[in-house]
Amino acid sequence: MRVRHGAPRSGPRWRLRHGLLALPLALIALITALDISAPTTIHLGPFLVAAPALTASFAGPRVTGAVGALAVAAQVLIGHLHGGVTTANHQAQIAALAVLSVLVTLFRYARDRHQRQLGLVRQVAVAAQQVLLWPLPRRMGRLRIESAYIAAEAEAEIGGDLYGAVPVPGGTRLVIGDVRGKGLAAIGEAATLIGAFRGSAYRNLPLPAAVAHLGNSVHWNMAHAPEEDPESFITALVLDVPDDGPCVELVNCGHPPPLLLRKGEVRALEVAEPSVPLGLGTPDESDYKTERFAFGPDEVLLLYTDGVIEARDRSGAFYPLAERLARWQELDPAALVRRLHDDLLRYAGGNLGDDVAMIALTRSAPECAQ
Helix, strand or coil: CCCCCCCCCCCHHHHHHHHHCHHHHHHHHHHHHHHHHCCCCCCCHHHHHHHHHHHCCCCCHHHHHHHHHHHHHHHHHHHHHCCCCCCHHHHHHHHHHHHHHHHHHHHHHHHHHHHHHHHHHHHHHHHHHHHHCCCCCCEECCEEEEEEEECCCCCCCCEEEEEEEEEECCEEEEEEEEEEEEHHHHHHHHHHHHHHHHHCHHHCCCHHHHHHHHHHHHHHHHHCCCCCCCCCCEEEEEEEEECCCCEEEEEEEECCCCEEEECCEEEECCCCCCCCCECCCCCCHHHCCCEEEECCCCCEEEEECHHHHCCECCCCCECCHHHHHHHHCCCCHHHHHHHHHHHHHHHCCCCCCCCEEEEEEEECCCCCCC
């Protein structure tokens, strides 16, 4: 999970903020000088309100209030030099500027308070999701696994991306999914799916039966939720990777297809009969079809949520995942996830609109018998 911390006071953002403060101060000085030197029939003092308004765009309420007070002091100075502050015109200008400065300061205070509350709620959601998404082991059976989760920006609500891996007889079972929706409700639905996935591991269910169990668990939870959303569902990919045999078996429930990486080639493992997302109805085992694909020791399988392929650059273009993978030809899971993580953030300018989960895995060759 990527966690964002506030910039240190000596950092670039702190220096930029203090550099920007020179703009409203210079504006006050310029307007004051021009008004004092202008004829008494020309009044430039009302433009002083631009100084606190500009300050509120980058500074907190204290600095905004201080700049507003300085603007009012400048207006008093102008009135003193242009006929005295007791004239009705100057008193009206001073009062209007004072009222507007207070309103701008209060607006900035209310905005900062809202941002603090939003940040606190998001911290709770992120903590809940960190508990939900246990780190996947680097090795499980003959698999080497690398995973990553990238939380969306603070402006976006946290989503319900999920992943998990459990050992099964003769191999490893993995799941990756994405809950439709955002916020704590989505995390609750993701927790239901992950709990059902882990809880079913000891039952040694065949893959279609395991997926049916997940679908019924999600449907039951959604049906009994305090605020039921009839359109809620979870797209998911559930797959078995046997220790022996160069293949992978998977059931795709409306999720983006995994990508198989060979040297110089990227292939999407598209199923012929995709299943409906989890949570839509009460399925049974016959509703899910297992499909098998080749997966050898010298290949990497990449699982991901749609936050990867829906990330956009400044021009609005989607992230070209397959094109990037073919260019890199990276077959080490840890290096691939690290490179994809950094490139995705760089492509989106650090501003992801949705959470991202990704898993890269490869299988070691069987050891020769002694």
